[in-house]
Amino acid sequence: MRPKALYVETVIRTDLDTLWRHTQDPDLHRRWDLRFSDITPVDGHFRYTSRFLGVTVTGIGVSAANRNWPDGSRTSVLRFASADPLSLISEGAGFWRYTPVGDGVRFVTGFDYGTRWGRFGRAADRVFRPLFGWMTAWSFDRLRLWLETGTPPEEQLLTEPSAARCGRTRPRAKVAAR
Template identity: 60%
Template sequence: MGRTDLYVEARIRADLDAVWSHTQEPSAHQRWDLRFTEISNLPRAEGEPQRFRYATRVLPFLTLAGTGVSAGEKESPDGTRTSALRFASPHPLSLLAEGSGYWRYLPDGDGVRFLTGYDYRPRWGRVGALVDRLVLRPLMGWATAWSFDRLRLWLERGIRPERALFNWLAELAVRALVVIVCCTGLGVESALRLLGPFAASGAYLCPLLLAVAICVALFKEPLAGTPAARRCLRRPPTRIRAPRLLRTLENPR
C-alpha cells in the first residue's frame, strides 16, 4: 500500500504515552472506536507480531468478525511512534474483505498529532465496488474521524466515550426535532401563539425565522462535548507514504 485512500488526523492535547495506551490497549480502543464492537488480542509467541480478533455488530442479530496482525514501533529518533496492521474478514456478508493501514503519533508542542491512513479491498465484484464507493467508504471515513474526536474528548476533557455517544445522540435528536417542527408547520403555529397580539404582523416574519432555525439545526458547530467528524483533518497536508513497518506483516488468514 503506497498512498492510502482514507486519511484522518486529529490533534489531541494529551501526553504521548496516554494517546498510545488508549489506542493500543484493546479494552480502551473498543470503547472509543465506532467501527468496532469488540477487540481482543490473541496469544502470541515471543518476538512475533500481535494477532487480534475484531467484531462489529451491524444489527442485533448480525456480527461481522475478522482477524488481524499488528506491530508497533514505540520509539524513533524524532519521537514519532508508529503502529501498522493488516486485517481480513472471512464473513461472506462483510463487504470489507481485507486491508491494511497504520497509525502515527507525532509529538506537537503540548499535544500529539494522531493520524491514520488505511485502505482495503471490497468483495462482491463490481456490485461491491459500487456499494463501497457510494456508501461504505464515505461511512468508514466519517466513522474514523468521529471516533478520533471522541478519543480527543476522552483524553482532553475527561468525557467518557459512552457519555460522548449519549451527547451526540441527544444533540442529534434535538436538531432533528427542530427541523421536524419547523417543516411541519407546528413551528409557525407555536411562534404565532407566542407573538399574541402581534401575530398578524409577525406572520410575515415567521417563515424567515423558521428558515434560520432550520439552518442552525443543520449547520451549527456541534457542542464542545459532542464528538464531530468535521473537527478532524480528512486529507493529508502532504504526500503520505505507508511506513516500512507495514511491509513486514503478513496477511492474516
C-alpha cells in the same frame, strides 16, 4: 479507478504514552472507536467484531510493526482481514502515526482495504468508504474529548464528537522549487 485510501488526523492535548495506551489496549480502544463493538486479543493477533446497520461481521487483525522514531514519534502498522461472507472488506492494512506537537500529539491514520462481492462490492464501497472515513474521524474526536476533558465515551452525547474537527485529506508533499 481505484478508490482513495482513507486518511484522518487530529491533534489531542495529551501525552504520547496516554494516547498510545488508549489506542493499543483493546479494552480502551473499543470504548471510543465506533467501528468496533469488540476487540479481543487471541494468540498474537486480535479478533474484532463490528455491528453496522444491523449486520454483525468479524475479522482478525495483526500488528505488523511498531516503531519509535528519533524525533520522539511512534508508528503502529496493522494488517486486517475478514473471512466473514457478510463483510464488504476482505483485507487491508493501515498505520497510526503519533507525533508530539506543542502541548499534544498529532494523531494520524491512513488505511486502505480490498472489497469482496465483485462489481456489487465495488459499487457498495462508493457509499461505505466515505461513511467508514466519517466513522473514523468521529471516533478520533470522541477519543480526543475523552482524553482532553476526562468525559468517558459512554457518557458523551452522540452529538458531542464531530468528524468535522478532524482533517480528512492527506497533505500533499511539498515540491522543491526549481
